[in-house]
Amino acid sequence: MTPLEMLRAHPFLAGLPQEWLPRLTGYARPVVWHPGHRLFRTGQPAERFWLVRSGQVALDFPVPGRGDVGIETIGAGGVLGWSWLFPPYRWQFGAVATQRSTAVEFTADGVRRLMEADDALGRQLTTRFMSVVVDRLQASRVRLLDLYGYPAALPPTG
DSSP states (O other): OOOOOOOOOHGGTTTTTTGHHHHHHEEEEEEOTTOOEEOTTTEEEEOEEEEEEOOOOOOOEEEETEEEEEEEEEEETOOOOGGGTTTTTTSEEEEEEEOEEEEEEEEHHHHHHHHHHHHHHHHHHHHHHHHHHHHHHHHHHHHHHHHHHOOOOOOOOO
């Protein structure tokens, strides 16, 4: 399968004008990760992002006294990475493959240039990535509440 076919098949890009996909493939390449492969850690430079095609990648977050705590698992059809889109371009979470996984890897700098050159493409991708950001922050909030033993909802007062 070519990178262009991979982009056409990925749900994250569904509905994008087809003429945009070949431009994105200029910054894309297929990758494979094996279980235990660490993609990135919190605080490192965010220079890439991925559309996961198969397997699973666990997102984690360092918690003092507990080490890296799992936040969410990203599987086939998912998106890995949004920190590349917002300065200072540093990872907000870490990620490690938990299964053999395949993905399409993008060079963030090139995609940012495409987005700056084409406002419509930039708006579409930013909107799609903002949904990913909201999902990740919600998952991390729920996981941290669970980790520290807070109830999901406090009883009414008064």
